Amino acid sequence: MSEKLLNEQIVGQIQDVFANLKDPVQVLFFGKERDCEYCDDTRQLVEEVTAISDKLHLDIYDIERDAEMAKKYRVDKTPGIVIAGRKDEQIHDYGIRYAGIPSGHEFSSLIHDLVTVSNGDSGLSQETRSYLKTLDKPVLLQVFVTPT
Amino acid sequence: MVEAMEFQELSNRHRVSGVPQTSINDGVGTVVGAVPESQLLAEIARVAGAAKA
Numbered sequence: 001m002s003e004k005l006l007n008e009q010i011v012g013q014i015q016d017v018f019a020n021l022k023d024p025v026q027v028l029f030f031g032k033e034r035d036c037e038y039c040d041d042t043r044q045l046v047e048e049v050t051a052i053s054d055k056l057h058l059d060i061y062d063i064e065r066d067a068e069m070a071k072k073y074r075v076d077k078t079p080g081i082v083i084a085g086r087k088d089e090q091i092h093d094y095g096i097r098y099a100g101i102p103s104g105h106e107f108s109s110l111i112h113d114l115v116t117v118s119n120g121d122s123g124l125s126q127e128t129r130s131y132l133k134t135l136d137k138p139v140l141l142q143v144f145v146t147p148t
Numbered sequence: 149m150v151e152a153m154e155f156q157e158l159s160n161r162h163r164v165s166g167v168p169q170t171s172i173n174d175g176v177g178t179v180v181g182a183v184p185e186s187q188l189l190a191e192i193a194r195v196a197g198a199a200k201a
Contacts, residue, residue, distance in 0.1 A: 038154060077155060100151020109149065128189050134199040139192060142171045144152045144164045 030080035038101040042079035
């Protein structure tokens with residue numbers, strides 16, 4: 001059994017943050033057996049995080065063996081993480097995707113996204129919301145980061 | 149989020165020069181750095197078109 005990635009102190013801090021979780025969240029992890037340097041660590045990280053609250057549900061997929069699922073969620077990079085809402089046993093896809101291991105600063109983003117999806121509020125300004133409501137075509141936002 | 153070191157080819161294609169860098173619609177728009185919400189919104193609007201009535 002490999003060592004835990006998150007120590008007790010961090011788990012405690014996340015527990016406090018997750019005390020505010022409202023609705024269930026569905027996390028989908030996509031890995032690959034070969035040629036995926038960070039798949040194992042990312043999978044373990046996501047397992048440890050989702051274990052902290054019973055409002056967080058995790059499904060593990062293999063991008064090759066579960067190709068249909070990968071296609072459905074438009075995941076083509078591994079490790080891949082989808083953060084979706086889960087209400088009345090239905091999954092609500094908000095288009096949130098992580099490609100690569102969420103380490104350093106991005107780990108905070110991951111925790112924050114889980115809370116945001118659970119609370120169902122983007123936290124965006126009224127101006128932004130008004131504009132986004134008028135979109136009639138998909139817009140792809142890719143935020144490139146490096147591990148800090 | 150795309151971790152640039154794991155996806156170098158993709159990062160190069162998007163000409164990622166500094167992080168965070170937000171690429172909109174496969175590079176049609178670009179925002180370099182962590183910017184205020186209104187600035188990101190402005191670039192999205194530039195790429196996706198102004199708000200429809």
